[in-house]
Amino acid sequence: MPAPLPIFDGHNDLLLRLYRKDPAHAVRIFLEGDGAGHLDLPRMRRGGFAGGFFAIFVPEPDDDPRADDRMVNAAYDLPLPTPLERSYAQGATLTMAAILLQVERESRGAVRICRAPADLDACRDSGALAAILHVEGAEAIDPNLHMLEVLHAAGLRSLGPVWSRNNIFGNGVPFRFPSTGDIGPGLTDHGRALVRRCNRLGIMVDLSHLTEAGFWDVARISDAPLVATHSNAHAVSPHSRNLTDRQLDAIAESRGMVGVNFATSFIRPDGRKDARTSLDELLRHFDHLIERLGVDGVGLGSDFDGATVPQAIGDVTGLPRLVDAMRRHGYDDATVRKLAYENWVGLLKRTWA
Incomplete structure (x- = not known):
């Protein structure tokens, strides 16, 4: 049986799943697997997962993983969560960063945190899993950006200023259907300073959870390529999280x-969270995004371990089924390679250069 096509993915929440489950044994679970959730190293190998963005996301102190269950309804408007205390956010952020650093150290070369283009090439040549450290929501970062410098030194190379929760840097877009993302203000003065510092440090700025006003703030300020690591097309599914x-x-x-x-709620035209969503509906987003961005501007942003995904994918071992669906849909081999791997690696090299 041929080896699966290498996949580079724009977003996963494995670190959050490990943090919620058992931080003390997170490294063993990552490296040996536990059969839970969508991701662990053994299943990544089987699915062809060659690398991706590993998000640090700080949950609420009284976190309820079922809070998005209302997204099974025909229409919904989930309230924005309460802003987090910085000290709490810093503790959780450092714990998840430490998990990934320990995984790298104890994996004996099987996992590598990538900080520069040469690291991506080394992972490709050696077969190591390429991990990009990402922060989803900058609650742990202080107004003076000292924590940003510390996280950059630890390997941070991608950052979303907000999740769907407001902080000192800007406003997140709520989970609302049907709706555009034109809900509330954008970046604050601190947020504008954060974007400029990220540009200087070579940290990619992720637009996925920003309001439309915040999106345009970044577009005006940033001198780097505009990137949404895990977003879909509003023209296909009119969800507030999707891009016009x-x-x-x-x-x-x-x-x-x-x-x-x-995430099925961002795929479906009716906005519902439903694992029975077909891959044909997912491919409609690929078609539309390729039409607007060109074949070089689209990749994967699975949201594994952070969302309900189509049953036809299931977990990371189902990625070859998505690749097969792309080919049946009419994408040629060159296009599939770009969507699956080459576009993300090329973007990172341009951003870090």
């Missing part, structure tokens, strides 16, 4: 990228 054609055109103009999110 005008936003997609701005991303295309910047030579940026969008990673297609597998």
Whole structure:
């Protein structure tokens, strides 16, 4: 049986799953597998998962993983969670960063945190899993950006200023259907300073959870490609988290990228969370994004371990089934390779150069 096509993915929440489950044994679970959730190293190998963005996301202190169950309804508007205390967010952020650092150290070369283009090439040549450290929501970062410098030294190379929760840097877009993302203000003065510092440090700025106002703030400020690591097309599914054609055109103009999110509530035209969602509906987003961005501007942004994904994928071992569906849909081998791997690696090399 041929080896699966290498996959580079724009977003996963494995670190959050490990943090919630058992931080003390997180490294063993990552490296040996536990059969839970969507991701662990043995299943990544079977699915062809060659690398991706590993998100640090700080949950609420009284976290309820079922809070998004209302997204099975025909229409919904989930309230934004309460902003987090910085000290709490810093503790959780450092714990998840430490998990990934320990995984790298104890994996004996099987996992490598990538900080520069040469690291990506080394992972490709050795077969190591390429991990990009990402922060989803900057609650742990202080107004003076001292923590940003510390996280950058630890390997941080991608950051979303907000999740769907407001903080000192800006406003997150709520989970609302049907809706555009034009809900509330954008970046604060601190947020604008954060984007400029990220540009100087070579940290990619992720637009996925920003309001439309925040998106355009970043577009005006940033001198780097515009990137949404895990977002979909509003023209296909009118969810507040999805990107309008005008936003997609701005991303295309910047030579940026969008990673297609597998979360069914962002895929379906009716906005419902439903694992029975077909891959044909997911491929409609690929088609639309390729039309607006070109074939070089689209990749994968699975949201594994952070969302309900189609049963036809199931977990990371189902990625070859998505690749097969792309080929049946009419994408040629060169296009599939770009969508699956080459576009993300090319973008990172341009961003870090």
